[in-house]
Amino acid sequence: MTNILIEPDLLSRLLDVVGSENILTQISKGFQDFQKDMGDFESNPRAVIQPTNTDQVSIILRILNERKIPVVGRGAGTSLTGATSSMGGVIIDFSKHMNKILKIDTTNWYVHCEAGLVIDDLNEELSKYGFFFPPDPASTPWCTVGGVISENSGGMRTFRYGTVKNWVLALNVVLADGTKLKLGEPLPKNRVGYDLVHLVCGSEGTLALITDAWLKIAPLPGAHGTHIVKKFMVFFSNWEDAVNSITAIRAKGVQPNLLEFLSKEAMNAVNNAFDTKIPEYDAILFFESPIDLLPEIIETCKTQHSVDSYIGKDEKDEERLYSARALLLLGIKTLGSGVYNEDIVVPLDCLGKFLDYVRSVGLKYDLKIPTAGHAGDGNVHPTIVFDAESEDSRRKADHAFADIIYEAVRLGGSVSGEHGIGSQKIKFGNYQLRRNNGEKALDLMRAIKQLWDPNNILNPGKFIAEDTAN
Ligand SMILES: Cc1cc2nc3c(=O)[nH]c(=O)nc-3n(C[C@H](O)[C@H](O)[C@H](O)COP(=O)(O)OP(=O)(O)OC[C@H]3O[C@@H](n4cnc5c(N)ncnc54)[C@H](O)[C@@H]3O)c2cc1C
Structure with missing residues (x-):
């Protein structure tokens, strides 16, 4: 992967905004932590910027937008689909400073918190009040509020409580040109205007950067007489x-x-x-x-x-x-040097048939495909184990990955229930959209992206991008 050095004049402008202690470049200690995510996708950022507040995020985006430099928001980098790869641009890391709880409101049942807050830290604090934030991706020791909103993450409790978007009331965001914007209200009901809050949920950092959020909270099971x-x-x-x-x-x-x-x-x-x-x-x-x-x-x-x-x-x-x-x-990752983690959803009445199919794909390509998942919602994670050093093994894994996805879509299912699309599944996400919703739906989505981010600087080449790259 080619490293792109940051231009000296750009670096100097960014240093004026956040100070040298909050910019990492290729010679900085800790820079390598941002060159890979937990899905093992590699990244080649020009720089990593660690802002302390929304005003700084706004100025940084204005500067980068002027130069049309890609910007990728990052929480903990636990995405499994290449969603945080920098595309040669700048990573904005919310986890270092923008990780505070701003208000816990036990009357209106919400918490207002910054994007870089880790979900387990949020729940530890909420538990002192007998409350919790129910969505629970298995990565809660690391993943952040901004990351789970941008991925509309699920988890084990989705079966009862829904995905993250069901728990987001309002957001403060910064648009690509640096405009600061509040979307929604921290109210249980609000019928005013198009629902832009939930357009941003699950948009994988392609429409705006989230700086802070108002999230619904619920009584902790066993507390308050529940x-x-x-x-x-x-x-x-x-x-x-x-x-x-x-x-x-x-x-x-x-x-x-x-x-x-x-x-x-x-x-x-x-x-x-x-x-x-x-x-x-x-x-x-x-x-x-x-x-x-x-x-x-x-x-x-x-x-x-x-x-x-x-x-x-x-x-x-x-x-x-x-x-x-x-x-x-993490257990399955110990089985081989390479793993592809699928994130399939099928209608529950097809689950048995689908699991049988996954087993047959393992036999066809002679690959281990340990399978588990959120069976209550038909969302399962067949995980293909392969030898990353062997071209043949990787090729078989690629075929197995695609076969499983096409069968799921054929059964009326979805390419992704929670992990999202990133760079890994653009071809398959676009396939599902074209097949089930039509080209017009994809056109409409791309028009939305163009309106919010005319220079295509926010996480370009991901999510609903053209599928030429994969
Ligand atoms: C062991 C393990 C288990 C997992 N289990 C689950 C699971 O059960 N369910 C599930 O849904 N996922 C799961 N995941 C995937 C992953 O943890 C989730 O997608 C999580 O929400 C990502 O959070 P993060 O803070 O690490 O975000 P990152 O990986 O840093 O970023 C994810 C995406 O969000 C964007 N982003 C991050 N912060 C912002 C921001 N402030 N503003 C705008 N965009 C932003 C990034 O650009 C990227 O597109 C798992 C991952 C691992 C490693």
């Missing part, structure tokens, strides 16, 4: 019985807080990497539910031939069950 919840696992000797249990639970109208699927291969990888000591059955369903629903869920699974179940003994033990699922990707 139901106590329990985490537990149910074990099966085959995938079909597990999938039938999900269908049966849904048909009864029973709604756990989370409902996750883990294959034996996936569980084995996590157990080996992190010593989580979970029994390795062919299929596992992992639940969190209010305690009064627990017997009905376990009984329903028994009618579908579950072979055993395990209820977390205490908080620490429940945390072990939760982390066994949360550590999934």
Whole structure:
């Protein structure tokens, strides 16, 4: 990857805005942390800027827009799709300074916080008031408010609480030309104007940079007299019985807080990497539910031939069950030098058929594809393991990746439920849009991008960009 050196006059203008302690260039200590993300996508930024406030973000964008230099907002870089690759431009890192909670309002049930705040830090503070921010991507120890909004992230609790966009009330953003703008209101209801807040949610930093947000909060389960919840696992000797249990639970109208699927291969990888000591059955369903629903869920699974179940003994033990699922990707990454993590959604009535198909793709290309995911919403993560040093292995993995996506779309599913498109899936995202929504929908989206960012400086070449690059 070619490194582009920052122009001396540009550097000097940016230094005037944020000071030398808040700019990293290729010779700076810590610069290499921004040359890769957690999806192993490489990056070649001209510089990394670490602003302390919205005014600085505004001036920086004005300067970069004048020169048409790409700008990529960055939280923790846990994106798995190349969304934070710098495209030779400048990375704006919100995590160093812009990470504060500005207000917790327990009457109106919102928190106002800066974009670089880490989700676990937010929840730790909220828990002191008996509240929490429910969306929980498995990356919450690192990922930030700005990142989860820009990715409209999901997670294990999406089944009950929805994705991040369901929890965003209002945003302060900076447009590509440096204009500061407030979108929405921190109110439970607001019917004024087009809903620009939710246009920005999930836009992967292509429309505006978020500096701070008003997020809805909810009472922490077990606090304020709400139901106590329990985490537990149910074990099966085959995938079909597990999938039938999900269908049966849904048909009864029973709604756990989370409902996750883990294959034996996936569980084995996590157990080996992190010593989580979970029994390795062919299929596992992992639940969190209010305690009064627990017997009905376990009984329903028994009618579908579950072979055993395990209820977390205490908080620490429940945390072990939760982390066994949360550590999934990191566990699978230990299986090979390369992994492609899929993020497929299929209609729930097709889940069994789709999981069978994934297994057949593994056999076809002789690749390990441990599979797990948010089965309650039909969102699963087949993760293709390959040898990154071998051209042949990588080529097979590329084919497997595409086969799985095309089958999902054929079944009425989606290319991505939560991880987004980034640079990795542009071809497939555009394919789904053209096939299901039509060229006009894509045209409309590109017209929106053009209006918000006429010079195409905000995260160019990603999301809905032309698919020439991949
Ligand atoms: C182990 C692991 C598990 C994961 N599990 C899940 C999961 O369960 N569910 C899920 O949805 N995702 C998951 N992810 C993916 C990832 O963590 C999420 O997409 C997360 O929201 C990214 O947050 P971040 O702060 O790291 O953002 P980054 O990776 O830094 O950025 C992500 C995108 O947001 C943009 N962005 C960041 N900050 C701003 C800002 N202030 N303004 C404008 N744009 C901005 C970036 O330009 C980029 O396009 C997982 C990742 C890992 C490594």
